Amino acid sequence: MGLGERGGWDKSESRYCGVETEFEDDMPRLLSYNLSSSGFDFVVAPLMDPTYRPSLLEAENGSSHVLPFAGSDLVLSPSQWSSHVVGKISTWIDLDSEDEIFRMDSETTLKQEIAWASHLSLQACLLPSPKRASCANYARCVNQILQGLSNMQLWLRIPLLKTDEDSLDVDSDDLRDSWELWNSFRLICENHSQLSLALDILSTLPSVNSIGRWFGEPVRVAIVHTDSFLTNARGYPCLSKSHQKLITGFFNHSVQMVLSGKPLHNIPAESTGSAANHIDKNVNNVERHPLRSYLDYVGYLYQRMEPLSEQERIELGYRDFLQAPLQPLMDNLEAQTYETFEKDSVKYIQYQRAICKALLDRVPDGKESAITTVLMVVGAGRGPLVRAALQAAEETGRKLKVYAVEKNPNAVVTLHSLIKLEGWENVVTIVSCDMRLWNAPEKADILVSELLGSFGDNELSPECLDGAQRFLKQDGISIPSSYTSFIQPITASKLYNDVKSHKDLIHFETAYVVKLHSVAKLAPSQSVFTFNHPDYSTKKSNQRYKKLHFVIPCDTGSAIVHGFAGYFDATLYKDVHLGIEPSMSTPNMFSWFAIFFPLRQPICVQPGSPLEVHFWRCCGSTKVWYEWCVTSPRPSPIHNSNGRSYWVGL
Numbered sequence: 139m140g141l142g143e144r145g146g147w148d149k150s151e152s153r154y155c156g157v158e159t160e161f162e163d164d165m166p167r168l169l170s171y172n173l174s175s176s177g178f179d180f181v182v183a184p185l186m187d188p189t190y191r192p193s194l195l196e197a198e199n200g201s202s203h204v205l206p207f208a209g210s211d212l213v214l215s216p217s218q219w220s221s222h223v224v225g226k227i228s229t230w231i232d233l234d235s236e237d238e239i240f241r242m243d244s245e246t247t248l249k250q251e252i253a254w255a256s257h258l259s260l261q262a263c264l265l266p267s268p269k270r271a272s273c274a275n276y277a278r279c280v281n282q283i284l285q286g287l288s289n290m291q292l293w294l295r296i297p298l299l300k301t302d303e304d305s306l307d308v309d310s311d312d313l314r315d316s317w318e319l320w321n322s323f324r325l326i327c328e329n330h331s332q333l334s335l336a337l338d339i340l341s342t343l344p345s346v347n348s349i350g351r352w353f354g355e356p357v358r359v360a361i362v363h364t365d366s367f368l369t370n371a372r373g374y375p376c377l378s379k380s381h382q383k384l385i386t387g388f389f390n391h392s393v394q395m396v397l398s399g400k401p402l403h404n405i406p407a408e409s410t411g412s413a414a415n416h417i418d419k420n421v422n423n424v425e426r427h428p429l430r431s432y433l434d435y436v437g438y439l440y441q442r443m444e445p446l447s448e449q450e451r452i453e454l455g456y457r458d459f460l461q462a463p464l465q466p467l468m469d470n471l472e473a474q475t476y477e478t479f480e481k482d483s484v485k486y487i488q489y490q491r492a493i494c495k496a497l498l499d500r501v502p503d504g505k506e507s508a509i510t511t512v513l514m515v516v517g518a519g520r521g522p523l524v525r526a527a528l529q530a531a532e533e534t535g536r537k538l539k540v541y542a543v544e545k546n547p548n549a550v551v552t553l554h555s556l557i558k559l560e561g562w563e564n565v566v567t568i569v570s571c572d573m574r575l576w577n578a579p580e581k582a583d584i585l586v587s588e589l590l591g592s593f594g595d596n597e598l599s600p601e602c603l604d605g606a607q608r609f610l611k612q613d614g615i616s617i618p619s620s621y622t623s624f625i626q627p628i629t630a631s632k633l634y635n636d637v638k639s640h641k642d643l644i645h646f647e648t649a650y651v652v653k654l655h656s657v658a659k660l661a662p663s664q665s666v667f668t669f670n671h672p673d674y675s676t677k678k679s680n681q682r683y684k685k686l687h688f689v690i691p692c693d694t695g696s697a698i699v700h701g702f703a704g705y706f707d708a709t710l711y712k713d714v715h716l717g718i719e720p721s722m723s724t725p726n727m728f729s730w731f732a733i734f735f736p737l738r739q740p741i742c743v744q745p746g747s748p749l750e751v752h753f754w755r756c757c758g759s760t761k762v763w764y765e766w767c768v769t770s771p772r773p774s775p776i777h778n779s780n781g782r783s784y785w786v787g788l
């Protein structure tokens with residue numbers, strides 16, 4: 139059973155699907171019935187007889203009773219318990235009941251069952267859904283248990299439910315938005331990383347926006363009820379298009395499935411065996427598990443998914459993994475990093491297209507042999523942009539003189555051998571120097587650079603190009619000619635917990651490079667800072683300040699903001715752009731992941747009411763840094779004041 143976090147969707151893995159069962163005191167029988175021939179990977183089974191109440195038993199037997207657990211620990215091997223059984227905590231418990239005896243019984247039972255599950259080394263227990271909106275005592279007790287828990291996960295069961303605001307009485311006590319229930323529970327439990335979610339998928343689904351929120355939450359399992367299934371023309375269970383999309387989304391996020399409920403479909407006794415039918419037929423007439431056709435359908439949805447591309451496979455290990463940002467000026471990149479960049483052919487194709495257009499604008503047709511364009515690649519690395527420039531010259535028939543300027547002496551070694559190998563000695567001059575300090579022997583027509591970070595200007599492209607602008611002709615062209623950063627609020631429980639695990643302020647005030655995956659994007663991104671090159675304005679400054687208002691769509695419901703995802707888009711030249719802002723990202727380009735600006739305290743936002751955010755780009759004599767804060771719906775502290783935690787050295 140892949141109950142821990144899986145790396146992600148992978149066709150070579152077996153699927154992980156469990157079944158929810160009734161209490162059965164013969165555990166080995168329960169397992170053999172549901173697993174071996176029936177195809178499930180694990181059972182979600184009650185650990186204790188549901189008729190048991192501590193107070194009744196104590197009254198009858200005093201304290202010397204044996205708890206009515208489902209068999210002793212000896213009935214299964216430790217690995218069977220741990221791989222094939224998820225403990226289902228008694229559903230009758232209500233720790234917020236008005237009835238004190240019942241409440242005490244509930245607490246005792248919860249603790250006894252979890253203690254037993256820990257003794258068995260189960261990987262997870264399913265906690266029943268809170269019975270009421272006010273569930274402080276339940277959450278308090280679970281939090282207490284979490285403090286002493288070794289590795290086990292607690293999956294809080296929550297129905298996937300959100301009603302339209304106007305479809306309920308104002309005074310009704312009915313649950314309107316189950317996310318609120320989850321949110322208050324996990325806040326009381328201080329976002330404990332071993333508290334996660336089991337979502338009950340019902341026959342009616344909430345809006346797409348509202349479902350989207352859950353993808354930023356720690357959903358471990360989706361419990362699909364048989365009554366959520368429709369019936370296809372052949373009498374077999376199937377799911378609506380929106381349910382299919384949801385289940386596929388869960389598969390993509392390593393969420394396991396559990397089937398629950400009684401079979402509601404009368405499967406035709408005889409199957410035709412038609413190839414068009416996706417259901418795996420029981421040709422041998424062996425008695426089938428009553429939920430087998432439901433399991434087959436879920437398996438079919440799994441198999442039907444597009445396999446991951448090679449690039450996605452490579453990136454699997456980076457998903458939702460916080461990476462320390464680069465210090466590109468202070469540090470020198472390693473060969474391995476250059477190699478990764480150089481594999482991204484899409485990036486260089488875009489640069490080549492931009493350089494072609496610039497060359498054609500610079501040198502009109504008919505003047506090809508009369509004019510030599512001086513092109514400088516500043517920050518040339520190991521030479522891929524030099525190659526792109528020379529290919530553009532060949533493509534357009536323009537004559538080129540190239541300077542390759544690079545401050546990393548190790549990359550310069552590679553540049554020298556590349557130029558020899560390619561026979562570019564007569565066209566390319568290598569300059570081993572920081573572009574801000576170089577005294578160029580002549581001025582450039584075209585200045586080509588790629589000094590961009592995930593947030594555009596965060597690797598100090600503006601400061602470096604300010605230094606290089608001195609040797610660009612007055613009418614010269616900079617590629618890129620501009621770049622803009624973007625942010626959007628996100629729910630990102632995993633990232634938040636990872637930042638929090640460091641237990642210090644520094645980590646909450648650092649921007650991380652992350653391959654975002656299990657996040658909910660709560661509103662469209664908005665532009666933050668733009669830089670244009672060249673920039674001859676007299677009051678030029680690279681300091682920036684921007685105030686932004688995000689509005690969470692009304693049908694989303696309330697949501698929690700753990701921080702901001704950051705992106706960039708760069709205009710290389712005219713209509714040639716390159717970037718990672720999701721709505722206009724360059725397809726198949728992989729050089730940049732997004733950036734993540736965390737918040738020290740997650741902020742809950744109501745739909746329709748604005749989230750006001752401030753971002754500053756600050757510049758000192760030795761460093762550049764960002765500061766950020768939220769002012770509405772409630773103020774947050776300023777993050778990274780004076781660049782005390784995170785900065786980029788000049």
Ligand SMILES: C[S@@+](CC[C@H](N)C(=O)[O-])C[C@H]1O[C@@H](n2cnc3c(N)ncnc32)[C@H](O)[C@@H]1O
Nearest residue numbers: 479517518519522523544545546572573588602
């Ligand atoms: C992101 S890499 C790009 C390398 C290469 N152009 C490519 O596309 O693969 C940026 C390069 O610029 C260099 N660099 C950064 N700041 C520089 C500066 N001020 N002067 C010269 N080179 C610089 C770095 O050492 C690094 O090799």
